[in-house]
Amino acid sequence: MLPNLLVTTLFQIPENHPQRFILHNEVHARASSILSLPVRASYLALSLSSDEKMQERRHLKALCERFGTAPPDLDADHFSASFDAFQMSWEQHGEFSTYSFYAYDIATEPFAAPALKKVPVDWLSQISGKVIVAAHASIVSAEEVNYQDEMDLSPLTTYFAGNPIVGSKVTGGAAAVFTDFRIHVDGFSRFLVVNQNLRTAQAGRLLHRLFDIEVYRVMALLAFPIARKLYPELKKADRQLYTITNSMTQPDNDDAKLLDELTALAAEVENHISTHQFRFAAASAYYQLVGQRLEDLREVRIQGIQTLGEFMKRRMEPAMHTCNSVSHRFTLVSERVSNASQLLRTKVDIIIERQNQGLLSSMALRAKMQLRMQQMVEGISMVAITYYAASLIGKIAEALHSLGWHVDAELVEGASIPFILVIIGISTKRIHKIIANTTE
Template identity: 85%
Template sequence: MPVCSGNNTLLFIRILVATLFQLPPNHPQRFVLHNEVHARASSILSLPVRASYLALSLTSSEKTQERKHLTTLCERFGTVPPEPDADHFSANFDSFQMSWEQHGEFSTYGFYAYDSITEPFADPALKNVPVDWLAQINGQVIVAAHASVVAAADIHYRDETDLSPLSAHFAGNPIVGSKVTGGAASVFTDFRIHVDGFSRFLVVNHDLRTAQAGRLLHRLFDIEIYRVMALLAFPIARKLYPELKKADRQLYTITNSMTQPDNDDAKLLDELTALAAEVENHISSHQFRFAAASAYYQLVGQRLEDLREVRIQGIQTLGEFIKRRLEPAMNTCNSISHRYTLISERVSNASQLLRTKVDIIIERQNQGLLSSMALRAKMQLRMQQTVEGISMVAITYYAANLVGKIAEAAHSLGWHVNVELVEGLSIPVIFLIVGIGTKRLHKMIANTTE
């Protein structure tokens, strides 16, 4: 049976499964998700080995150009380039081996060389990479590190009680290190950037297998990049601390003014709204960075656990050294993030209290206004009733005059009519008719409004 690779392998598996068993159709992501466990595997390295590691921050457009740049390197050495949508790639070139990984915020390049060396860091693996191609890599360098896996005899390292032979490889700086991977190797570093712009890891091989060496270097480089990425939030936390204190004082001033009887609630509400907007702007602008820092810090802890460090007497382990500075920085970031969340909740609570107070005042004003309107309506009703009584008298007066005029006309025609008597007798009748009519009109209006 021929050996297939890449997409051909997946196609071959699908055809084989379909031939052997009549199964339902596969989920579109089944094979991709299944093979994800094999993604970003550590390189299989020969020993001894020198490694150079670069981690670069890239924009979205630079990430697109990155694959094209990798393709130019592969074309130069006649190697199959990565797929257009690949996020990791490894290949062997003439004088070096390379691995590339693209992450959410950064990309990493690992370069490995196997030719003989005299000094661990005198001839780094990066020297084997074409200079013109290296100079055109996109992005900004976050981490640059050299690592060298050597035998103890090559660097005259005889006993862990005497670390003096290692000092020269780290420019005389204090050394941090430990035994790792069950005692198969010892790792030493000073966590400093040297004159060449690179930090250094020296791995002394006691009984490393090739697969172990690849995993060990991968973990060391992961620790270096993840601790730096975690610390990206620390300058932001220090910058936000004065803003946090200012917001806290401003909130205290506002809430203290709320307790005063002669405060301007509308002005306080405007100040609270502005403060809430400022706090929420800080949270939305930096929440991702703080959340990412927490995730990176967890990854650092996980990689340190994977090293299975054993102390070398007289020096700090990598985990002790990193946590001594990284843990307080992460605690500061978590504290700032948590305090901003708390102050946001306090501003929200103060706003609700002030709005409730304003609503109660408005409700009282409305009640007073309604009472005033009711009193005014009652007075208008009384005046209307008074006017209606006067109107009834006026109507009766004019109607009686009209009856008198009619009586005068009848008297002029020869009828024996006492004009004054007719006019006087008509007054109560007219007044009664007007009163009954007014009462019926009120009843009709009441029925209509109901």
């Protein structure tokens, strides 16, 4: 709180953002440990679920209470402390957590008494999660491992069970790093660091980078089995899409059926993408971190063996290219399915439009025929109305004749017909005009 107090009391500046100091101090988080030399280190990286992450914090608290050390905060994602016989650093990442243990007493051989032996066995066995990386590292002097000549690496192979080793000079020649990138009979991989002129801060950063390379390369390769598993699915989707698009060109195809098949294929492809896209994106990010950590080592070749960077590039690049290729090809298949669906829908829309045009033409013809029939019926109706009106007038004339009027009923009836026709015609036109004005 002192920096905040000084800023607000010495100068009248606006109120601080709530996260100003948290964000400012983030660059100092997860700092590498300051180590004494020589040192032995053990490293564990574990994948955890959300529930296991909460359990992990309680487990750390139990260790701190055991040795009378202040535990980390409940929301902390990194922690370092020194205990009676060892030093520990803990970091929690998005998908995994890491534990680094350091011990400083001198052992007869670099990996004979790893730092993990200093950790309470009962506490160690109850750590949450599943191990994805376990590694031992040891920083020793050249005399301790009989490393006198760069051209003779045979004394070092005994520490790696006779396996071929890779290595290089690092940190400007201050040290040489050797490993075989194999899991040994104890379940741990090994890094041997021969100290030439390492400072304590350099030693902490070097071990941190080596452990980062180990965990990030494994996390990056998590996508590789998925890529190999999805490759047959990708070929199947590609062939199915080809079959559908080829059927679209046939004149006698069932467009509705093809559209259903395209929809099902699109759903299947999108399901693969949504399910595995995170893993492929994470693999790419982890691989970039591996490359960055290798670059930070500032390797210089030792004659006769591969550098760590060369080994990683040769082994990991094909796997990463496979992952990127599968992810990219699934995206392309999704775009092609979308284009094919759009083309098919356009074709169906054109067919429907043509059918609608034919239907409208048929409806117009029927309406025209109905109009002609209606006009014919109107004509017949006019004749019928005239007949009945004239008959009515004739009956009236007969009645008047019976009353003594000198009226010729037949003559009156016949003479009324033209007048009746004219009146009916005028009335019909007026009705048509009223209907026309009403519809407009």
